[in-house]
Structure formats: structure tokens, C-alpha cells
Amino acid sequence: MTYExxxxxVEAGVARLTLNRPDRLNSFTVRMHEEVAAALESLDEARCLILTGAGRGFCAGQDLGDRAVAPGEAVDLGHSVETYYNPLIRRLVSLPMPVIARVNGVAAGAGANIALACDIVIAAKSAKFIQSFAAIGLIPDSGGTWVLPRLVGQARALGLALTGEPIEADRAAAWGLIWKAVADEALDAEVDSLAARFAAGPTRGLAKIKAMIRASWGQSLDAELDRQRDAMRELGFSDDYREGVAAFMEKRTPNFTGK
Known part of the structure; x- marks a missing residue:
């Protein structure tokens, strides 16, 4: 696909996907959804994914002009969510590699929740997260109503969703909404360093950590203990585990292959 x-x-095991409609704060159109979906199917050489936005924003969610509706005209938003946003969220959370959201500016509406679907969110201190749905009579989609109370608790989730008030990156990090807020000028170095670390790491083990933690929210302790047993058994036979132990014993840097 030719990307517009x-x-x-993808370079050195790191895939970088940049939403590139800066004049529209990288808001989503059908074309963008199709291109993102195609890119996420082209990660064969990648061991880490960085998702970010071009210009001064991360993503402003849906481009309302792309589904222009006359005042008073009905539109099936469920179709849009089911066809485009839900598959995107499901794909991000299930990718067998760490996904880093590099939030360089405003992340609003679905854009905020797409960032929160990533495994690690690193934001510039000037960035803001906005659950802007209530202002137009909608609910936080793209996983919003599910992930917000799990990350920040019901009281804060309701406050963010009902008021639509922006939350600054520093406060988002303090609340546990995101992993880290860094100075704007340090954002690239912070993200690139972590991505390089993941790309050189034991990818199979990192993917299993991601899968286990995400699935644990629906498990009892007994069930999770059994899942841990099975995962440890599987990973104990991996090349990366053997390499990691050998490197530790030999006091050298491990050469992980992700297998």
C-alpha cells in the first residue's frame, strides 16, 4: 500500500508508525484506518512498535468531516466503531511485542484511548489527554469506558469522562493513567532508548508478560497461578531463556533472538 x-x-527491529495528518491533529479518516491496519500487518521484522503523531498533536480522534452529516441527520456510529476502532484496539493489545505510545501533544477522544491501548505511554509534559466524548453526547469508545476505571479508579474515570476536562501529562502519570511524562526535549531520547531496549530483548518473554498481565484482569488467583505455571514451562524451553542464563553466568551481554 502507498501511504498517504x-x-x-521498520529499522533495527523497531517499527515506527506515525499518524501523519498534522493539519487535522492526526484525526482519523477511513483512509487512515485502512493504512494503519495495513501497517500493523507488516511487522514481520519488528520486535517493538512505536505509535506517534506528526506535528503538534498525537491524535484528535475521529475527523468528523470525514463522515460529514447534515444537521439532524442520523448516522450509525456503531458501524464505524465496529468496523474501524474496535479492530484497531484489539490489534494493538494483542500484538506479540511491546507497543509504545509516544504522545507528543494533545490526545483527544478516540486518540486518547488509542494511546491508552498501548503497553507503555510516554508523553511530553506539554501533552494533554482529553475524553472529549460527552461534549457531543457520546461515550468514551475505543476501550475508554473499560480501561479508564481500571487505570485510575471509578471516581477519576467518571470525572474525566463526564467533564471532558483535559488532564496534563504530569498528572496523568501521577494518577497511573500513563507510564511516564518527560520534558518535551527529552521525549525522543526516552522513547528511542526504550524501543531499542525492547528490540534487543527477549521478545517472546516480553510478549508473554504483556499477554499475561492484560488477561489477568479476568482471572481468579487460582487460575492465574495455573497460567503462570504454564507460561514458565513454555518460556523455560525458549532459546532466549537459555541465552539469558548463559549470559548471566558468563558475565556478558545477552544476544537475544526473540525465540
Missing amino acids: TIDFK
């Missing part, structure tokens, strides 16, 4: 609304590249 995103930039996508």
Missing part, C-alpha cells in the same frame, strides 16, 4: 496519511518504517 501515515508514515511507517
Whole structure:
């Protein structure tokens, strides 16, 4: 596919997917959804994914002009969610590699929740997260109503969703909404360093950590203990585990292959 609304590249095991409609704060159109979906199916050489936005924003959610509706005209938003946003969220959370959201500016509406679907969110201190749905009579989609109370608790989730008030990156980190807020000028170095670490790491083990923690929210302790047993058995036979132990014993840097 020839990309018109995103930039996508894979280098040294790191895939970088940049939403590239800066004049529209990288808001989603059908074309952008199609291109993002195609890029996420082209990660064969990647061991880590960075998702970010071009210009001064991360993503402003849906481009309302892309589904222009006359005043008073009905539109099936469920179709849009089911066809585009739900598959995107499901894909991000199930990718067998760490996904880093590099939030360089405003993340609003679905854009905020797409960022929160990533495994690690690192934001510039000037960035803001906005659950802007209530202002137009909608609910936080793209996983919002599910993830918000799990990350920040019901009281804060309701406050964010009902008021639509922006939350600054520093406060988002203090609340546990995101992993880290860093100075704007340090954002690239912070994200690139972590991505390089993941790309050189034991990818199979990192993917299993991601899968286990995400699935644990629906498990009892007894069930989770059994899942841990099974995961440890599986990973104990991996090349990366053997390499990690050998490198530790030999006091050298491990050479993980992700297998």
C-alpha cells in the first residue's frame, strides 16, 4: 500500500508508525484506518512498535468531516466503531511485542484511548489527554469506558469522562493513567532508548508478560497461578531463556533472538 496519511518504517527491529495528518491533529479518516491496519500487518521484522503523531498533536480522534452529516441527520456510529476502532484496539493489545505510545501533544477522544491501548505511554509534559466524548453526547469508545476505571479508579474515570476536562501529562502519570511524562526535549531520547531496549530483548518473554498481565484482569488467583505455571514451562524451553542464563553466568551481554 502507498501511504498517504501515515508514515511507517521498520529499522533495527523497531517499527515506527506515525499518524501523519498534522493539519487535522492526526484525526482519523477511513483512509487512515485502512493504512494503519495495513501497517500493523507488516511487522514481520519488528520486535517493538512505536505509535506517534506528526506535528503538534498525537491524535484528535475521529475527523468528523470525514463522515460529514447534515444537521439532524442520523448516522450509525456503531458501524464505524465496529468496523474501524474496535479492530484497531484489539490489534494493538494483542500484538506479540511491546507497543509504545509516544504522545507528543494533545490526545483527544478516540486518540486518547488509542494511546491508552498501548503497553507503555510516554508523553511530553506539554501533552494533554482529553475524553472529549460527552461534549457531543457520546461515550468514551475505543476501550475508554473499560480501561479508564481500571487505570485510575471509578471516581477519576467518571470525572474525566463526564467533564471532558483535559488532564496534563504530569498528572496523568501521577494518577497511573500513563507510564511516564518527560520534558518535551527529552521525549525522543526516552522513547528511542526504550524501543531499542525492547528490540534487543527477549521478545517472546516480553510478549508473554504483556499477554499475561492484560488477561489477568479476568482471572481468579487460582487460575492465574495455573497460567503462570504454564507460561514458565513454555518460556523455560525458549532459546532466549537459555541465552539469558548463559549470559548471566558468563558475565556478558545477552544476544537475544526473540525465540
